[in-house]
Amino acid sequence: MLGFTRTRLLLIAASLTASLCWAASGWAPLADDGLHDPNGPGIRLLQQPGDALSNLPGDTAGNNVHWIPALQKGVIVPREKIGKDTPVRRYDRDVFLNLYGSMPAVRFPHKPHTEWLDCSNCHDQLxxxxxxxxxxxxxVILQGQQCGVCHGAVAFPLxxxxxxHSVANDLAQRLAAEQAIADAQPDAHARLEQMRREASVPLLPSPKGTP
Amino acid sequence: MMPSGLRRIGIALACIGSFLTTPVFAEYADVVLNRMAEKEGMRPVIFPHWFHRIRFRCKVCHAELGFKMRAGSNLVTMGDIIDGKFCGACHNGNIAWAPENCDLCHSGKPGLPPGIFGGHDTNGPGRW
Incomplete structure (x- = not known):
């Protein structure tokens, strides 16, 4: 009885050690991820998450990859378009939200968002x-709407x-006020209109036709 | 009767074991496409966001190619792919492997429900 239990414990411990090894590293092998069929013919050919992601700037959530520095430092160079005539649109303006809440204010930076996304992904639907x-x-965000369309699904989780919520409220209030003053300058309206015109350039249809 | 120390270890291991073996360890934002695959006699498709994100920005698929940003809102057919739409814009033998490499995409376990999976902190939109 005792011998059997010990053997069983040893077996459990051995399998646990193996599981813990990749649980600690953060990336399960595809064959153990619960989604891929370990007996499928393609499994040996596919890239393993650990092989690709362990070389990127680390993080503690999501894919355990800090994707923004990975992109900005050029560790990864993801393509920005497929069609050669597709416009690439960038925008650099911080938006301060929740200036008077119980949490620190939110700084929404357009810059890293437009490095990944197009204006049309958020505007005007979301x-x-x-x-x-x-x-x-x-x-609403926790229901997977607004920011929660990506954050909590593919971008860093909630x-x-x-x-x-990264800026002290008083600082955010000042920064928002400074933005408002800058926006009230004589050429601000023209600059904003120019930006809007550029941003409303419709995407050209992809070569094979967009569904 | 087991010595109490051993029994405690056993119980602890059993607890950790059940915790480790029950959840799915899918990579964050893995998407399973299986509304049609198994009905057509193929394994479900596993779409790994992490793999594609290294190579393409979100906007390529979600703005240029027209993939809506909501699991379940894109009905992707092999006909469309072969016509160069959806996955077929790249999976055409030029940018990425061609559609005849069935098993590289249709690589999921039989019986998986379609949807978005996450191995870390959330299970995706609406199911946080």
Whole structure:
């Protein structure tokens, strides 16, 4: 009885050690991820997450990869378009939100978002491109709407509160006020209109036709 | 009767074991496509966001190619892919492997439900 139990314990311990090894490293082999068929013919040919992701800047959530520095430092060089005539649109403006809440204010940086995404991914379906025009709520985000379309699904998850709620309220209030003053300068309207014109350039249809 | 120390270790290991073996360790944002695959006699498709993200920015698929950003809102057919739409914009033998490499995409376990999976902190939109 005791011998059998010990053997069984040893077996459990051995399998646990193996599981813990990749649980600690963060990336399960495809054959153990619960999705891939370990007996499928393709499994040996596919790239393993650990092989690719362990070389990228590390993180503690999501894919355990800090994707923004990975892109900005050129560790990865992902393509920006397929069609040669597709416009590439970037925009650099911080938006400060939740200036008077109980959490620190949110700084939404357009720059890293537009490095990955096109304007049309968020505007105007998810967010109206106008300060104060969007009723943004954590309740709705947690349901997978607004920011939660990506954050919590593919971008860093909603457990990482302070990555968005990152600016002290008084500082955010000042920065937002400075933005408002800058926006009120004589040429600000023209610059904004120019930006809007550029941003509203419709995407050219992809060569084979967009569904 | 087991010595109490051993029994405690056993119980602890059993607890950790059940914790480790029950969840799915899918990589964050892996998507399973299986609304049609198994009905057509193929394994489900596993789409790994991490793999594609290294090589393409989100906007390529979600703006240029027209993939909506919601699991379940894109009905992808092999006909479309062969016509160069959806996955077929790259999986055409030029940019990425061609559609005849069935098993590289149709690599999932039989019986998987379609949807987005995550191995770390969330299970995707609406199921946080």
């Amino acid at each position: 967010f109206k491109p106008k300060a104060g025009a969007n009723q943004i709520s954590m309740f 457990t990482e509160c302070r990555r968005c």
